[in-house]
Amino acid sequence: MSKLDKSTALALLRQMMVIRDFEETADKLCLRGKVPGGMHNSSGQEAVAVGTLSAIAKDDVIATTHRSHHHTLAKGYSAKSVMAELFTKSTGISHGRGGSMHLAEVTEGHFGGNGIVGAGVGIAMGAALGIQHIGDKKIAVGFVGDGGMNTGRTWESINMASIWKLPLIILVDNNQYAVETFVGRVTGGGDLAKRASGFGLPAYNIDGQDVLEVRKYVSEARERALAGEGPTFINALTYRYYGHNVGEKGQYRTQEEIAQWRTTQDPIDKFTEVVISSGFATQAEVEELRASVRKEIEEAVAFAESSPEPEIASITQGVDSGKLGVQL
Amino acid sequence: MSKLDKSTALALLRQMMVIRDFEETADKLCLRGKVPGGMHNSSGQEAVAVGTLSAIAKDDVIATTHRSHHHTLAKGYSAKSVMAELFTKSTGISHGRGGSMHLAEVTEGHFGGNGIVGAGVGIAMGAALGIQHIGDKKIAVGFVGDGGMNTGRTWESINMASIWKLPLIILVDNNQYAVETFVGRVTGGGDLAKRASGFGLPAYNIDGQDVLEVRKYVSEARERALAGEGPTFINALTYRYYGHNVGEKGQYRTQEEIAQWRTTQDPIDKFTEVVISSGFATQAEVEELRASVRKEIEEAVAFAESSPEPEIASITQGVDSGKLGVQL
């Protein structure tokens, strides 16, 4: 990976700002009833998403979890189409069928969020198998939460990727909590990279608040995958600022803990410092960037608000091809 | 564990002989159509079963796999009741309902063989939870094959046992093949103890052909479990002499490999040497032991042959209690 240049740096920063603003805006809209079924706010986890997605190619594959707005935006989808999906509008990325948990654009390599913890890694592993089978020069990334690290299927898939040397990255978006359960309480051994390395693949615990670190590890993993050296496991330590689902608080962690992460470990703040200290932007320019992001998100909300609902009559369309019954 | 004494040594040896004779006899009977649905011969794996079961208490719990004659005999069930079950007779340990794969006597801590690869560890883990909940001074052992090491549910259960410090031993009866698939071909990382230790429990790769080694590790693991220190993972390397299911050969391994294990690593031969060199028995006494075992197995066959078939009319009995509908 080449040295950081100005345009890349600003792009990374802006993308993280888009995610933060998107999430905080959507959260408030959700509290106002605009997001049917609720949503999982990823604020605090921007560097994992942006670091990863900026290090892979546009048509590489991702499959992810119930908490995937950040991955989806970082993959390059517009705030409009994601916001509209949260509103379950026809203009949403999944045409209102999926909602917040089921953002996807399979033709472009977004193999979907998922309502089922642990399912995403398997789908990404399958995509990596498809890539290997066809011989394409691509990779797949399977996102999973710390909670998803205790689903057996995830380890089945990691093993399969390991023995078949599939071009896969398993990316743990480790925000340290599964709903209200601290990772340390339910994760035997505690060290996820160690766990993974027992399945025979390179495995790293990294700082998920440092967008450049994430970017670097993912980039190297991608190179290995493209070289036919198989999968890599990356456990990125991060933190979620809001409740599991919108509006949830709970006593499972202290306000001090949240404040500590927010004030000392914020991925956007940290990278803003890098950007400024590297001379890529002044504080004023950063504020300008933030303002342009604000505008983008406002437009996304307006777009989502004004978009039409899906056709109710379509509810039985697209279930299957209907062609199995045709005599060939 | 105390030093090996004569009666223990002879008991261990005899138990291994019982298993070997049982399996080779049953195998032939199976080829003659006496064992409906076939059976999985455990010849070669005697030390794993006898080493384990001799190191735990009579009312400790086991749950095992499709290949479990040896575990069942070593737990102390008579060759008669096991053979009769293979014949699916009413006098069988599971009354003919279970057959070769489903030997059980739950009231006595045999929680069953299993038709499903990987299911046994979960059941044993649950039993260990029951033990812990009630506060009994017992442990549970979950047997699993090398093939079962790639089922996700097994790792879910290992993790659960690890975080809850359950009194459980995970015992890999690692005969190196799953049907025709060599363990090395499908097991990412290759080192099962390393895999397990990533889940935060003591884990060992041991020689499964040495009954005393197995006995020692299991005994120590049991002590830890009873002391509230949680589960232990033991991967015992062994070898299966016959095909996966009776009558199967296949090209997946060489005759030389089989001969090599049989002649240099046979658990009964190896332990016979120990017994003789320790002065616990002469060669002649060993032959007498063998003869008494022969007689026992012959009686078991006669018993199974002459036992009545289960009542056909019973096929709908015992499905549920029938009492949920009673007004309390």
Next chain:
Amino acid sequence: MTTEVKAVTPTYSEAFQSGVREEMNRNKKIFIIGTDLVERGGHFAQVKGIAQEFGLKQVRDAPISEAAMIAAGMGAAMYGCHPIVDLNFIDFSLGAMDEIINQAAKIRFMFDRPVPLVIRATSGVALGGAHHCNSLESFFAHTAGLSLAVPSTPMDVKGLIKTALRNEDPVIFLMHKKLSGIRGEIGDENYFVPFGKAKTIKAGKDAAIITYGYSAVTATKAAQALEAEGISVEVIDLRTLYPIDQDAIDAAVIKFGRVVVLDEAPLFGSITAEIAATASERNFKSLKGPIVRVGAVRAPLSANPAMSEAAIPSVDQISKAVKQVMSY
């Protein structure tokens, strides 16, 4: 002078708490496993406060490992405990189907050992989209060895869970999402609802709707609407789907000869088919015309609320079905 305080009746979720508490008070072998139960009290507050009252041994927060959770409950049940495994959403049972269908359901038959295990989950169509709204009743009802409760009122929740916890069979206990907050009377400590006894929730003279769960609410609305049109419909709430109250179904067919069977599962292959087919077979001559089934469209659910709602039976659709049976 005393002020009479009108007590607020408990919610459907509180009814569950109440039944579980009472039974836990008399039976220490009852304990609860699931995610986020201790602090949060479960996603629907169904076990709120129980950990605080009974301690952390009686309420265990589990990793996200559904297969292991069921295995844990099953093994502990075989050992002699009476666990409740709280799966949160019934959709997540799909990750533990072997444990439920192949293991827990079959152990009593195979091994003559009861499995006193309650598997609780919310079910039904509500917000949440395709992965959180599966109607799996027909899977469980079809499986020999399982019983299945589907209460629609606080009274029945409490009465049925208490019956389940006094018996020794594996019970799937489905609580409909949309009913979580409804309030109603609950019985006292000695009030038990037997399985397999339907309840007439509205009497009628002309035709019967046989249903369960949230559909009982919709059916009652339809019946009220039809009342205005001079059609008097009886609404029968089955309360459990296995055992099923065949007597009540037969009586309705004989009495009215006009029967609608309703639920919100996709119609093709739903449990309504079983009800209608068996009812037709048993009392064909009493039928004035065919039994009419009403169910959901054959499609996954959408996140969009209007689409989701349109997929399941509406009051209008139900009324239409009743009018159809009235037309005979």
Next chain:
Amino acid sequence: MTTEVKAVTPTYSEAFQSGVREEMNRNKKIFIIGTDLVERGGHFAQVKGIAQEFGLKQVRDAPISEAAMIAAGMGAAMYGCHPIVDLNFIDFSLGAMDEIINQAAKIRFMFDRPVPLVIRATSGVALGGAHHCNSLESFFAHTAGLSLAVPSTPMDVKGLIKTALRNEDPVIFLMHKKLSGIRGEIGDENYFVPFGKAKTIKAGKDAAIITYGYSAVTATKAAQALEAEGISVEVIDLRTLYPIDQDAIDAAVIKFGRVVVLDEAPLFGSITAEIAATASERNFKSLKGPIVRVGAVRAPLSANPAMSEAAIPSVDQISKAVKQVMSY
């Protein structure tokens, strides 16, 4: 003088091979994943020789990881391949139900992306006991997004698998254990059997038996026995359960008014209920009496062959059912 060699017709398993080979020859995106496929050719020789002919990229031996196998197939299918996942026994699908029911079945609807995936397995009641004889047809048929083939002849095996491999829907392909060795003609390269088209395997004048799979064989035997008693029964083999040939079912009801629906799943909640209920509802007036369903008892299967056999419909039972419909 030339000696005419009477060619032996292929087996049911060979028919599968033949169809798969032909389709693999034209479409390199078809590949097969499962356990013990390469050397052994699968437990029923269903893919024997294919690895040798097409290479190890096209036939992959998998670890025992059913969830990951389905995930692998699904992800690769989404990517653009057309995998066949061979689950060996359909019972093992219980370890991959989320991948099948919640994921593969719903992706097309949610994400507008086809999932061209064939899941092949043997099914049906035979030797093997409770864990190897689950009849899960109703699970799959009930699931929107899945199609389900249940061929009873070599001709249909080949014709249906070729159709499945030319289409883009997820298909569950169930081959009955007891039929593995039967021989029969198979079609040539251009012979395709469409889904949703039943086949009359024996014409009759008085009544119809609607069935599929091995029950088609039992039904034909019953029909032959009844012929001697002067009752002429038509036997209709559905061949696929979804899409189902409603036209053929309707026609049978209309023509005969006397219909038996048969399979070997436990009767309560089996797919026969769907068939009978819908048929009754659609053409009630044509019925001379109720449709009679015949199925297995509500119990797990036993290892004892006579018990197992007694659990499923016998020729006698079927004949009795036909006589019952003849009595109207």
